[in-house]
Amino acid sequence: MTEKKDTLPNALYVHIPFCARKCSYCDFNSIVSEKGIIDRYLHSLEKEIRTIEGQYVFKTVYIGGGTPSVLTETQLEKLLFSMSRHIPVFEVQEYTVEVNPGTLTENKAALLKEYGVNRISLGVQSFQGDQLKLLGRIHSSDDARNAFTLLRIKGFKNINIDLIFGCPEQSLDTWKEDLRTAVELNPEHISTYALTYEEGTPLSMDLKNKVIHRLNESTELEMYKTAIDCLTSNGYYHYEISNFAKSGCECCHNHVYWNNKGYVGVGAGAYSFLHAVRTSNEKNVFTYINGINENKDIKSFGECLPDDKFASETVIMSLRLRKGISNADFYERFGYKIEEQFGEQIKRLMNYGLVSYDDERLKLTKKGLFVADTVMTEFL
Ligand code: SF4
Structure with missing residues (x-):
């Protein structure tokens, strides 16, 4: 991994x-x-x-x-x-x-x-x-x-x-x-x-x-x-x-x-994301309070993202940014270029004029911005 x-x-x-x-x-x-x-x-x-x-x-x-x-x-x-x-x-x-x-x-x-x-x-x-x-x-x-x-x-x-x-x-x-x-x-x-x-x-x-x-x-x-x-x-x-x-x-x-980086969440229902593991606290306020008071584990959900899912989430989240996602950053995190996992999708979306992709970055075009949700489902 x-x-x-x-x-x-x-x-x-x-x-x-x-x-x-x-x-x-x-x-x-x-x-x-x-x-x-x-x-x-x-x-x-x-x-x-x-x-x-x-x-x-x-x-x-x-x-x-x-x-x-x-x-x-x-x-x-x-x-x-x-x-x-x-x-x-x-x-x-x-x-x-x-x-x-x-x-x-x-x-x-x-x-x-x-x-x-x-x-x-x-x-x-x-x-x-x-x-x-x-x-x-x-x-x-x-x-x-x-x-x-x-x-x-x-x-x-x-x-x-x-x-x-x-x-x-x-x-x-x-x-x-x-x-x-x-x-x-x-x-x-x-x-x-x-x-x-x-x-x-x-x-x-x-x-x-x-x-x-x-x-x-x-x-x-x-x-x-x-x-x-x-x-x-x-x-x-x-x-x-x-x-x-x-x-x-x-x-x-x-x-x-948006960069899909790590964060810690505290409080009822708060999510944390650490080392590709996402967890969330007990959502119900009363269960949360009792759990903490009784020193119980208050996590109600957890998932470890496999590399491909982590990469896919990272692209989807980063595409929300107008500057998109940097190829170099992606390579540093995942050890391969964006097109190695998403080459087909990128080609298709470029044909429709919805994303632009070069050695530097993958990002939504102005046309893509107005159908961003649809564009993002391509990377799921
Ligand atoms: S109910 Fe509370 S959390 Fe929900 S939108 Fe209104 S102010 Fe915000």
Whole structure:
């Protein structure tokens, strides 16, 4: 088996599986919970964080959810303090926390700053009241603007804004308005995601029951193209299918996933990827808490990737990046050239003008970008 030297973890992910309310489209691992459970969870989480203390040198730390900002100020301080006790967070290159505009307070913003967080990902999703309502978000458009301003006042110089497009009844004009508003706020990073109807969510039930109607594909594609045009013409570099950044502000943490490199995840349902072995923690919050307290193995899933599957995943993930995947990097990791495993697929996709491939890199063409999912299935 090839030595996979660059799967060492550079990144730490910490999962906070709580939200103030479940959004209508959400199937992430999060629950609405009362204070007592969150306190118990934070206690267990610290116990798990302690088990990795001193083992790795992380370049990035990302606290996501759920909604980390749903924690009370006391709970947030406890979490940030635990992190700083066991992980050298002040030395990492990028320390991100996800924030919901509806749960940010002045004190929480100050705590995040005090404990070394240097990047905030703000879940805005839309600046339109009716869209926010349909998505079941707890915040208003004004909350989003105010949260952004507060973060700037507190000194955050690296802020991401998440936006969703392709919502029922959303028009191209309101989407343009959302993009314009985001650009006016002038964040360092903007992520634009197409709405997906996940099985079992209230939104997908409404779709099934014809209470709402899906936007047609051509409008959705038009919205994506509009985002690319609007953001790139306003100084944002389109560096990943859904992500745009000002120069030097690409998300380092997500690059670890896109490059299929190693990471450690702690918390309920969190995945880790170490030396080509992927594992995940127990997803259920209560089982996770009990497992940790009883010193049980809290891993609920594990798989060791064979070389060909590892290579295939690496190509698929890296193709999300506009710069694609470097042949030299691939060779260093797997000991052979990309075309040795994927020659036929590359030839076929090149004939359709969907990828470009030379001695340097394999990447999506602009045409390929708009059918990226289909292109990627070729490498499975
Ligand atoms: S805030 Fe995020 S994690 Fe929580 S329910 Fe909404 S989409 Fe899901």
